[in-house]
Amino acid sequence: xxxxxxxxxxxxxxxxxxxxxxxxxxxxxxxxxxxxxxxxxxxxxxxxxxxxxxxxxxxxxxxxxxxxxxxxxxxxxxxxxxxxxxxxxxxxxxxxxxxxxxxxxxxxxxxxxxxxxxxxxxxxxxxxxxxxxxxxxxxxxxxxxxxxxxxxxxxxxxxxxxxxxxxxxxxxxxxxxxxxxxxxxxxxxxxxxxxxxxxxxxxxxxxxxxxxxxxxxxxxxxxxxxxxxxxxxxxxxxxxxxxxxxxxxxxxxxxxxxxxxxxx
Amino acid sequence: xxxxxxxxxxxxxxxxxxxxxxxxxxxxxxxxxxxxxxxxxxxxxxxxxxxxxxxxxxxxxxxxxxxxxxxxxxxxxxxxxxxxxxxxxxxxxxxxxxxxxxxxxxxxxxxxxxxxxxxxxxxxxxxxxxxxxxxxxxxxxxxxxxxxxxxxxxxxxxxxxxxxxxxxxxxxxxxxxxxxxxxxxxxxxxxxxxxxxxxxxxxxxxxxxxxxxxxxxxxxxxxxxxxxxxxxxxxxxxxxxxxxxxxxxxxxxxxxxxxxxxxxxxxxxxxxxxxxxxxxxxxxxxxxxxxxxxxxxxxxxxxxxxxxxxxxxxxxxxxxxxxxxxxxxxxxxxxxxxxxxxxxxxxxxxxxxxxxxxxxxxxxxxxxxxxxxxxxxxxxxxxxxxxxxxxxxxxxxxxxxxxxxxxxxxxxxxxxxxxxxxxxxxxxxxxxxx
Ligand SMILES: Nc1ncnc2c1ncn2[C@@H]1O[C@H](COP(=O)(O)OP(=O)(O)OP(=O)(O)O)[C@@H](O)[C@H]1O
Ligand SMILES: [Mg+2]
Numbered sequence: 001x002x003x004x005x006x007x008x009x010x011x012x013x014x015x016x017x018x019x020x021x022x023x024x025x026x027x028x029x030x031x032x033x034x035x036x037x038x039x040x041x042x043x044x045x046x047x048x049x050x051x052x053x054x055x056x057x058x059x060x061x062x063x064x065x066x067x068x069x070x071x072x073x074x075x076x077x078x079x080x081x082x083x084x085x086x087x088x089x090x091x092x093x094x095x096x097x098x099x100x101x102x103x104x105x106x107x108x109x110x111x112x113x114x115x116x117x118x119x120x121x122x123x124x125x126x127x128x129x130x131x132x133x134x135x136x137x138x139x140x141x142x143x144x145x146x147x148x149x150x151x152x153x154x155x156x157x158x159x160x161x162x163x164x165x166x167x168x169x170x171x172x173x174x175x176x177x178x179x180x181x182x183x184x185x186x187x188x189x190x191x192x193x194x195x196x197x198x199x200x201x202x203x204x205x206x207x208x209x210x211x212x213x214x215x216x217x218x219x220x221x222x223x224x225x226x227x228x229x230x231x232x233x234x235x236x237x238x239x240x241x242x243x244x245x246x247x248x249x250x251x252x253x254x255x256x257x258x259x260x261x262x263x264x
Numbered sequence: 265x266x267x268x269x270x271x272x273x274x275x276x277x278x279x280x281x282x283x284x285x286x287x288x289x290x291x292x293x294x295x296x297x298x299x300x301x302x303x304x305x306x307x308x309x310x311x312x313x314x315x316x317x318x319x320x321x322x323x324x325x326x327x328x329x330x331x332x333x334x335x336x337x338x339x340x341x342x343x344x345x346x347x348x349x350x351x352x353x354x355x356x357x358x359x360x361x362x363x364x365x366x367x368x369x370x371x372x373x374x375x376x377x378x379x380x381x382x383x384x385x386x387x388x389x390x391x392x393x394x395x396x397x398x399x400x401x402x403x404x405x406x407x408x409x410x411x412x413x414x415x416x417x418x419x420x421x422x423x424x425x426x427x428x429x430x431x432x433x434x435x436x437x438x439x440x441x442x443x444x445x446x447x448x449x450x451x452x453x454x455x456x457x458x459x460x461x462x463x464x465x466x467x468x469x470x471x472x473x474x475x476x477x478x479x480x481x482x483x484x485x486x487x488x489x490x491x492x493x494x495x496x497x498x499x500x501x502x503x504x505x506x507x508x509x510x511x512x513x514x515x516x517x518x519x520x521x522x523x524x525x526x527x528x529x530x531x532x533x534x535x536x537x538x539x540x541x542x543x544x545x546x547x548x549x550x551x552x553x554x555x556x557x558x559x560x561x562x563x564x565x566x567x568x569x570x571x572x573x574x575x576x577x578x579x580x581x582x583x584x585x586x587x588x589x590x591x592x593x594x595x596x597x598x599x600x601x602x603x604x605x606x607x608x609x610x611x612x613x614x615x616x617x618x619x620x621x622x623x624x625x626x627x628x629x630x631x632x633x634x635x636x637x638x639x640x641x642x643x644x645x646x647x648x649x650x651x652x653x654x655x656x657x658x659x660x661x662x663x664x665x666x667x668x669x670x671x672x673x674x675x676x677x678x679x680x681x682x683x684x685x686x687x688x689x690x691x692x693x694x695x696x697x698x
Pocket of ligand 2: 048049050122178179
């Protein structure tokens with residue numbers, strides 16, 4: 001939701017990033033204020049996941065230009081774990097499996113690590129168990145999730161729920177959900193969306209990376225952006241997503257090219 | 265003879281003559297066993313990297329350590345061994361520098377025998393004569409021959425027909441003196457249908473160099489089921505060379521987990537011979553750092569049909585350490601319907617760490633299912649990043665992933681307190697790697 005006088009959480013200015021010498025992000029500009037929900041759409045390979053991972057601090061990407069301020073601080077200065085502790089959260093498009101690391105142990109460790117860096121109390125295993133089971137109810141997750149290794153053998157949908165469970169535990173200031181809806185059946189989509197809506201409030205913000213309008217029926221965005229070739233080429237309100245659903249991306253691209261020519 | 269073989273055979277002689285040989289026994293067969301071992305030693309030399317079986321494992325460092333005869337007096341108390349105790353184990357045999365320590369042991373001598381072999385010699389002469397030294401081949405094996413030449417105290421476990429041992433038996437071999445050689449020896453005779461868990465555990469109370477040269481024989485009669493957990497946590501400068509032979513009769517089941525994390529140089533040879541319908545697993549974890557070398561050689565011999573073998577061997581190699589794994593699987597002519605799986609995974613934590621691995625499948629039967637796979641790699645950066653993105657430091661993330669890699673083996677240990685203490689050790693060890 002858009003609130004008057006809300007604070008800026010994220011401010012990306014002319015961000016350029018490359019991977020092994022190939023530029024992927026080219027002058028990306030993007031601003032998010034507290035309370036807002038943004039959707040980033042765009043064709044495959046346009047750089048949506050790259051943008052998400054650059055924000056989270058993945059070392060594969062070299063920042064070649066631009067600035068990113070996160071609550072006024074230079075985000076690019078921070079190690080990935082410091083970004084997470086500062087309140088940035090990325091739900092991965094492809095959450096990885098970690099056989100041998102128990103999910104409940106992992107969740108408690110991340111929770112306590114982040115809490116202690118924020119100056120809050122840590123929870124002992126028993127307290128944490130109650131706490132996490134409560135959050136799992138919100139996402140209608142089976143209890144045996146806790147006993148398994150992190151994401152190991154989870155179905156695609158289960159992995160995505162586990163990501164949102166982590167979001168619920170870590171209570172980020174800015175959550176970037178990279179295709180969290182892909183691979184979810186309609187029931188799971190409803191449950192996950194309900195969970196995300198429950199977590200959204202006027203002090204945090206959510207960026208949804210998605211290909212599908214149907215997610216946006218559940219989590220209604222304040223802004224919809226279209227990304228192409230490493231930059232945002234069009235922004236609009238939630239109706240833009242509906243239009244993209246019927247018309248595809250080509251017209252946006254054509255419009256952008258025409259506008260660029262005029263500018264030149 | 266070249267100079268090298270001269271000096272290496274004289275090294276074996278120096279071991280042979282470096283300490284008093286056991287006094288003659290009343291059992292003539294035992295004296296004969298020892299003297300044929302002495303003879304065998306005289307014909308052999310210390311293996312070098314020119315020997316195919318020792319290609320990757322240079323033990324010349326061992327020949328440079330001056331070794332003295334061990335002092336026999338053992339004045340260890342219960343408090344000294346407390347850190348090593350396994351709370352589930354109600355029977356325990358303790359050997360200090362190879363010598364049986366009755367004051368630290370809790371033996372069993374009724375139907376089930378868990379005792380120092382030397383005190384059982386007269387009572388069980390026939391069966392001991394039949395098995396002792398018949399499964400651990402001395403021919404061509406200088407270390408088994410040396411151990412046999414010094415055969416005296418030994419862990420003996422005799423499980424009668426259909427006996428079930430609920431609690432694990434703990435065989436604790438403690439090195440307490442520096443610059444000595446010890447010859448730990450174990451014989452396990454598991455009669456038809458019996459079931460037990462045996463923990464063979466090598467520990468040290470000091471950090472200087474010494475040499476453990478161990479031999480174990482496990483004999484499983486039809487339908488016997490044994491868990492054999494082997495933990496090698498010798499001192500950092502120790503040399504540990506061990507040979508284990510497991511003989512599996514019809515439909516018996518031998519599950520072994522071997523964890524090697526101590527010693528400057530260690531070598532473990534595990535030979536498993538399987539009769540019809542026998543089943544085994546031979547899992548292992550080598551967790552080494554600094555300049556350690558850990559070599560595991562296994563030989564699983566499907567001598568008859570319908571055998572099932574499973575092997576998962578993992579190495580976590582840090583520092584400038586060197587792991588060796590040689591896993592030979594033999595499926596003999598006529599061993600149809602053999603089902604064998606082997607995998608070997610290595611995690612290299614540094615650029616200087618390295619591993620030599622060699623799977624060897626020799627299959628002489630046509631209706632069999634044999635698979636093997638091996639991987640060597642570093643920690644997955646995506647996994648590290650995932651954990652970091654959840655607020656964990658890079659160091660913690662790497663430790664967790666390393667730990668998880670090893671935990672898969674540790675989890676197979678069916679003695680909870682040992683499993684947990686090893687998990688703790690792995691966690692501590694991995695966190696000092698980086
Ligand atoms: N680590 C990498 N190494 C090499 N190329 C990469 C890497 N990461 C991204 N790329 C390339 O960058 C471009 C953008 O990829 P990215 O994954 O960001 O796209 P996306 O918009 O998320 O696509 P999708 O909708 O398919 O998820 C692609 O051409 C991709 O191949
Ligand atoms: Mg993507």
